[in-house]
Amino acid sequence: MKKYSILIVEDDKAIRSLIQTALEAERFGVFTAYNGASAIVQARTQAPSIILLDLGLPDTDGIQVIDEIRKKSTVPIIVVSARSEDTDKIEALNHGADDYVSKPFNVEELMARIRASLRRMEFQRGMDQGAKQFKNGGLIINYDSMEVRVNGEIVHLTPIEYKILAMLAQYMGKVLTHDMIVRAIWGSARAGMDEVTNLRVFMTSLHKKLCANSKGEKYIQTHIGVGYRMIQLPNLQ
Numbered sequence: 001m002k003k004y005s006i007l008i009v010e011d012d013k014a015i016r017s018l019i020q021t022a023l024e025a026e027r028f029g030v031f032t033a034y035n036g037a038s039a040i041v042q043a044r045t046q047a048p049s050i051i052l053l054d055l056g057l058p059d060t061d062g063i064q065v066i067d068e069i070r071k072k073s074t075v076p077i078i079v080v081s082a083r084s085e086d087t088d089k090i091e092a093l094n095h096g097a098d099d100y101v102s103k104p105f106n107v108e109e110l111m112a113r114i115r116a117s118l119r120r121m122e123f124q125r126g127m128d129q130g131a132k133q134f135k136n137g138g139l140i141i142n143y144d145s146m147e148v149r150v151n152g153e154i155v156h157l158t159p160i161e162y163k164i165l166a167m168l169a170q171y172m173g174k175v176l177t178h179d180m181i182v183r184a185i186w187g188s189a190r191a192g193m194d195e196v197t198n199l200r201v202f203m204t205s206l207h208k209k210l211c212a213n214s215k216g217e218k219y220i221q222t223h224i225g226v227g228y229r230m231i232q233l234p235n236l237q
């Protein structure tokens, strides 16, 4: 199996060793950083496969760390933070984090998120950029004809529903905030209450249409107060 390396950015020693032990048990290579400055240097010099980032660091705010890393790299960043407020998660996602896990966390849950991130990274690496088709479990999107099928059955989507679905597919595995989706689909500067309500209506309809023939497969996950994500199903070819 390919060896992946993970950079843990965490100033709390107990949490850092807990994560490190769990990762090493799964044969991941591990680097650690105790503050933002060291995180930024190690992200560049060690080129980790994934970064786990605490937002509350002694020297800089985790959000600034995301900004710095994103200037040079698309490495998946999973925020692991005690900040339970939705606004912090949303800010981190808007600044380019891929996912978030709230403290206190379950180690198994964290491992599952890391594995999902790695699967998504491998999938995108292997994906032909000019691919005409997207496939995830029974869901197929044909980009040329804008045709969507679930288990062979055509799903009739409105143009906006199609755009939202195509965007979620493009960023499969990543949580897209309401702001990101509203900006991309409607071109509004920010997602206010009206836009979020509007988006929710489209999402409910999209979800219903996709589920009609999905045989229990769930493609879209709702993050209440934050946004939506397309789940990468394990049976992806």
Ligand code: CA
Pocket (backbone or CB within 6 Å): 010, 011, 012, 054, 055, 056, 057
């Ligand atoms: Ca901290």
